Amino acid sequence: MSHPLPLLNATDLSIGYGNHILLSGLGLELLPGQLVCFMGPNGVGKSTLIRTLAGLQKPVTGEIRFSNGDTRSVSVVLTDRFTSAYMTVYELVAFGRYPYLGWNLKLSDEDKKTINRSLQQVNISSLANTKLHELSDGQMQLTMIARALAQDTSVILLDEPTAHLDLNNRLEIMNLLREVSHSMNKAVLVATHELDLALQTADEIWLAGRNNELLRGIPEDLILNGAFDRIFKLKGFDLRTGQVAHSVSREDTVHLLGSGFEYRWTKNAIERIGYPLTEENARFSVVIRRDVDGTLVWDVGNTHSFTTIGSLLAHLRQDQTGKTIQ
Amino acid sequence: MKQITLKHWFLLPFLLVLCLIVNISLGSVDIPLNEILGILGGEKSSEEVWTSIIWDFRMTKALTCILAGGALSVAGLLMQTLFRNALAGPDVLGLSSGASLAVSLIIMGESAGIRLLADPSPWTIVGAASAGCGIVFFLVVLISKKLRDETSLLIIGLMIGATAASLVSVMQFLSSADDQQMFLIWTFGSLGGLNWTEIIILAAVLLVGILMALYLLKPLNAWMLGDHYATSLGVNVRVSRFLIISSACLLTGAVTAFCGPIAFVGLAVPHLTRLLFKTHDQKTLIPAVVLAGAILMLCCDILAQLPGSTHVLPINAITALIGAPVVISIIMQAKRVAV
Numbered sequence: 316m317s318h319p320l321p322l323l324n325a326t327d328l329s330i331g332y333g334n335h336i337l338l339s340g341l342g343l344e345l346l347p348g349q350l351v352c353f354m355g356p357n358g359v360g361k362s363t364l365i366r367t368l369a370g371l372q373k374p375v376t377g378e379i380r381f382s383n384g385d386t387r388s389v390s391v392v393l394t395d396r397f398t399s400a401y402m403t404v405y406e407l408v409a410f411g412r413y414p415y416l417g418w419n420l421k422l423s424d425e426d427k428k429t430i431n432r433s434l435q436q437v438n439i440s441s442l443a444n445t446k447l448h449e450l451s452d453g454q455m456q457l458t459m460i461a462r463a464l465a466q467d468t469s470v471i472l473l474d475e476p477t478a479h480l481d482l483n484n485r486l487e488i489m490n491l492l493r494e495v496s497h498s499m500n501k502a503v504l505v506a507t508h509e510l511d512l513a514l515q516t517a518d519e520i521w522l523a524g525r526n527n528e529l530l531r532g533i534p535e536d537l538i539l540n541g542a543f544d545r546i547f548k549l550k551g552f553d554l555r556t557g558q559v560a561h562s563v564s565r566e567d568t569v570h571l572l573g574s575g576f577e578y579r580w581t582k583n584a585i586e587r588i589g590y591p592l593t594e595e596n597a598r599f600s601v602v603i604r605r606d607v608d609g610t611l612v613w614d615v616g617n618t619h620s621f622t623t624i625g626s627l628l629a630h631l632r633q634d635q636t637g638k639t640i641q
Numbered sequence: 642m643k644q645i646t647l648k649h650w651f652l653l654p655f656l657l658v659l660c661l662i663v664n665i666s667l668g669s670v671d672i673p674l675n676e677i678l679g680i681l682g683g684e685k686s687s688e689e690v691w692t693s694i695i696w697d698f699r700m701t702k703a704l705t706c707i708l709a710g711g712a713l714s715v716a717g718l719l720m721q722t723l724f725r726n727a728l729a730g731p732d733v734l735g736l737s738s739g740a741s742l743a744v745s746l747i748i749m750g751e752s753a754g755i756r757l758l759a760d761p762s763p764w765t766i767v768g769a770a771s772a773g774c775g776i777v778f779f780l781v782v783l784i785s786k787k788l789r790d791e792t793s794l795l796i797i798g799l800m801i802g803a804t805a806a807s808l809v810s811v812m813q814f815l816s817s818a819d820d821q822q823m824f825l826i827w828t829f830g831s832l833g834g835l836n837w838t839e840i841i842i843l844a845a846v847l848l849v850g851i852l853m854a855l856y857l858l859k860p861l862n863a864w865m866l867g868d869h870y871a872t873s874l875g876v877n878v879r880v881s882r883f884l885i886i887s888s889a890c891l892l893t894g895a896v897t898a899f900c901g902p903i904a905f906v907g908l909a910v911p912h913l914t915r916l917l918f919k920t921h922d923q924k925t926l927i928p929a930v931v932l933a934g935a936i937l938m939l940c941c942d943i944l945a946q947l948p949g950s951t952h953v954l955p956i957n958a959i960t961a962l963i964g965a966p967v968v969i970s971i972i973m974q975a976k977r978v979a980v
Contacts (some may be wrong), residue, residue, distance in 0.1 A: 394829075395866070395867045396867075398867055398868075410866065410874060411874075413859060414874055418855070418856055418858055418859060
């Protein structure tokens with residue numbers, strides 16, 4: 316299979332404002348069918364890069380080229396806010412068709428089809444006649460994405476599309492963007508803070524660091540070579556396990572027997588209160604089993620049984636012999 | 642939703658015709674309604690002078706109301722959209738203040754010790770007001786080329802207005818009581834006294850202003866999403882801003898030159914129209930504000946004639962006096978307004 320041509324290509328790009336250069340010497344390309352997450356600490360120039368690539372701001376040096384030579388081929392979802400008491404979801408999505416309309420803004424049947432298709436794609440067809448101020452933050456963001464889809468461009472750039480959303484909405488949006496890039500063969504670039512979501516959904520990660528440079532790679536490579544740790548200076552979050560690291564603070568040890576999710580979360584709870592897990596010579600032996608009626612039971616030795624992790628932890632705290640390590 | 646809008650499209654023209662007839666039928670001379678309709682229909686009137694009164698006085702004034710109300714309302718809509726600010730009106734860039742300053746120089750210049758070539762006459766006042774608007778417009782465009790955001794432009798417009806207003810105060814302080822009186826009367830605004838030539842000029846300006854606004858539909862609508870989104874939708878923000886300012890200034894300038902600084906209508910009508918049509922879409926709003934502005938102006942003029950009396954109140958006293966409580970009550974009912 317031949318290498319696909321990039322939809323967007325930037326060489327020796329420097330971005331910033333006048334003398335204040337944020338990122339320099341960038342060589343970037345966005346490939347069709349790829350979701351790229353652009354990450355970096357606050358103030359590193361994420362929004363500036365999105366705006367520059369979208370043609371809303373001039374690059375300090377360098378050039379941005381599009382495969383079809385058409386700058387119109389970019390749509391954006393920005394953090395800019397606006398209010399309108401009367402605008403409906405449908406009307407906002409219809410803005411996506413503006414580049415194709417004449418002065419009188421008459422929507423053709425083709426335009427209407429595209430708008431309805433975009434609404435369907437993000438599953439908000441039922442909201443079409445809802446006023447914008449009645450939407451939740453998540454629905455508003457979906458509407459903005461539908462608007463970008465209605466613009467029918469090969470490249471979509473999004474600046475923090477999941478900010479202020481709850482976990483479910485964040486997941487929905489990232490999955491949607493992934494789906495859009497893969498099924499419609501678009502290039503989607505998302506500037507985001509959501510490390511965990513980005514690692515699990517992105518085909519490629521752009522990582523902006525402190526020295527005006529930008530690292531590119533697939534998420535797994537960047538985790539294993541420690542690039543994330545260097546740039547984010549992670550405090551207690553172990554990317555390789557994907558969990559917060561727990562420090563040992565007790566002398567007693569626990570031997571845990573079990574499997575599946577219940578094992579994972581029991582382990583998490585025990586480690587969180589400071590007990591190290593060992594294979595042998597443990598002070599406590601905890602066995603996770605299912606009762607005859609299917610409920611979970613935690614046995615400590617042969618003497619105690621608990622039906623919640625909470626009561627198990629209370630017992631472990633109470634029955635300790637060793638001191639806590641300071 | 643669609644039906645409500647359709648209903649309004651019948652209601653507004655009907656109200657306009659109604660207000661026009663009521664407006665024409667009122668005046669210091671009592672003319673029976675059937676005679677008025679006859680004269681308008683081209684029939685010969687039983688009294689020769691009535692034909693002249695209707696066509697040369699009442700009709701010209703009513704048409705001036707319609708044209709000025711429509712023009713100021715479109716200008717107000719353009720400014721509210723450009724600045725995304727509910728408080729913006731046609732005067733927000735200091736245009737009327739520029740006109741006031743120029744007119745005050747003509748009227749009060751001599752007694753204030755400034756010798757001008759022109760003596761006060763209706764045409765020199767129109768000329769001065771146009772020049773004053775023109776100079777402020779030129780300044781605003783020059784400044785807007787340097788500025789990137791609308792808020793700065795808004796503040797600078799207000800500053801230009803304040804400067805011009807304080808210069809007018811100085812002129813007033815220095816000039817004689819008679820000249821002050823004459824200037825004061827000009828600031829009250831006047832819808833009467835235009836001849837047919839002037840009305841044709843005003844109509845042409847309104848037509849050009851409306852056509853420009855319609856040509857700017859796309860940028861005006863996209864403007865609501867902010868500069869970045871507008872640009873990403875293919876709108877040239879700089880050129881559009883220049884054209885929006887130009888058409889608003891043309892409309893405001895022409896009305897101010899012929900009728901004096903008429904306040905309030907341009908601010909209130911876009912709000913009332915949005916509340917009525919419940920839309921942000923300029924495609925609906927532009928024609929709707931023309932109709933609504935004309936209606937409001939005719940109503941104000943009807944009230945200014947003080948039915949049953951020979952006195953005529955200054956139009957500026959009426960626009961806000963009647964309009965403000967109406968706008969307040971409507972906004973209180975609607976709970977919220979937006980641009």
